Amino acid sequence: MSTKFKTVITTAGAAKLAAATMPGGKKINLNVMAVGDGGGKLPDPDVGQTQLVNEVWRHTLNKISQDNRYSNYIVAELVIPPEVGGFWMRELGLYDDEGTLIAVANMAESYKPELAEGSGRAQTCRMVIIVSSVESVALSIDSTMVMATQDYVDDRLAEHEKSRRHPDATLKEKGFTQLSNATDSESETLAATPKAVKTAYDLANAKYTAQDATTTRKGIVQLSNATDSVSETLAATPKAVKVAYDLANAKYTAQDATTARKGIIQLSNATDSTSETLAATPKAVKAAMDNANGRLEKNSNGGDIPDKKQFARTIGAVTSTTITLGESGWFKIATVVMPQSTSTAVIKLYGGSGYNVGSFEQAAISELVLRAGNGSPVGITATLWRRSPSAANEVAWVNTS
Incomplete structure (x- = not known):
């Protein structure tokens, strides 16, 4: 029984692969895959081809890699998105970045519907080529043009879920964290459980009787805007502090003292002044006292005269x-x-x-x-x-x- 479906490396492709294995040779960069309908029938791939029989669509490779089991197998993958279609697929062509057809293959007939036809599905096409040395092929693609298949996504998610390769959460970055029931912890890497939150809530929700603050004990205190209070149980607000500060900061103009009003006053050493706006210094008071102590007592009728x-x-x-x-x-x-x-x-x-x-x-x-x-x-x-x-x-x- 002859092989119905096959992949062959073209003559141009073989020449490039051979040149790549030579010392100092340039690696082949496989980056594009094309699909064709074979002109309405299943084609037979030929090494002399330079293009597909009838190309219907091409795009950048979604993935290119070395086979896990066979080291000289190169697997190229193309994903056709749901919105692209309306054609039959019977042939595949693998091109390098210089536009050379490196390999050509036929495939089982498959119709790719477009989204407008009522069937939207992504179609994945894979081509495997065998090379003498995988070092002759650059296994890299443009990641910005890659479309992940559903199987690929599912596999990667399953792999990630089973692994422990998850970043820890920090104060600046999202991530995984461990839960904790502690209510007295200072940790910045653990997350509180609802139980710990409830314990803290119950404590704050009047299940703890707070004591009033005094001059000798910490506690809760009521605020006050008063600036003339002598209370030792109230706490001054920033407003009260500002009023006192403004008063002390010369924003209040002091008034002069009079015989009927308190205020600021100037000092004087004079002992013969009749001023009612100056205040006597201790020096002036002493001079007056000394003068008074040297006077005669009128009730003594001269009896206190020394001579x-x-x-x-x-x-x-x-x-x-x-x-x-x-x-x-x-x-x-x-x-x-x-x-x-x-x-x-x-x-x-x-x-x-x-x-x-x-x-x-x-x-x-x-x-x-x-x-x-x-x-x-x-x-x-x-x-x-x-x-x-x-x-x-x-x-x-x-x-x-």
């Missing part, structure tokens, strides 16, 4: 002078008020320094005796006496009547 005699002289109440015996002089004494119409006032006149100063026996001691009466003579009589150790001598007298 009463000098004070009397200072105010002109009494004056003194020095009179030497045998000389003349005068002095003014204080005003003497006679208490009644008949009275006597004795004014002691003390002499200078010497023996037994202050005694009546001192020769320089004298006295002035004032007598008031309505007798003879009438009026006030002033008599100046000089007392000596032996006797008192009347020196002079005068009558004011």
Whole structure:
């Protein structure tokens, strides 16, 4: 029984394959497959062909690979999409990137319907060629022109599902992750289960009684916009903080203090000022206190005067002078008020320094005796006496009547 379906390498194809095996030879790049209807009948492939008998469609290869079992078998695959059709397929042609027909084959007759005919299916055509050295063929295609068959997709999905070649999920990339029931984990590579989420939800959903915050304990706290509150249980909002900040940041113009209003005020060291808009410094207050402490107490009636005699002289109440015996002089004494119409006032006149100063026996001691009466003579009589150790001598007298 003769072979009905076969694949042959054309003469041009054989020449290129042979050249590719030579040292420094150029590999053949198989990249296109064409289908034809054979002119209405099944053709017999011929090595002398340079094209198909009647080509109906061509496209870039979907896949080219080395056979898994036979290392010198090259498998080329073409996928005809569902929207392409309306022709019979009886022949296949494999071309390189220079347009040379490398291999030609016939195939079982098959009609490829187009989508408009009510039947949409992808048709896969495969051609296997045998080469002496697979190194003579470049097993690469343009991946942008590849159409995956359903079988291919199913096989790849099944293979992927059974493998563990899956990327792990991260914070930046999608991927597979392991589940966890933990509620206290800090992992960034695990995913929480619904059980863990429910536990956290129940805890947050009032099943935990939160305590209020205090100045010594953490807890929950209420917010407040107040800027004049002294509360220790409320927390200031950003609005309240901004109001306080603006006030402190010179956005509030302070007013001057007056006797009826609080405000800012200037200091002063003056002790003689009558200003009602300045404030005294401690220095000014001390000066006033020192001045007050040096004043006499009016209720003491002069009793707190340190040198009463000098004070009397200072105010002109009494004056003194020095009179030497045998000389003349005068002095003014204080005003003497006679208490009644008949009275006597004795004014002691003390002499200078010497023996037994202050005694009546001192020769320089004298006295002035004032007598008031309505007798003879009438009026006030002033008599100046000089007392000596032996006797008192009347020196002079005068009558004011």
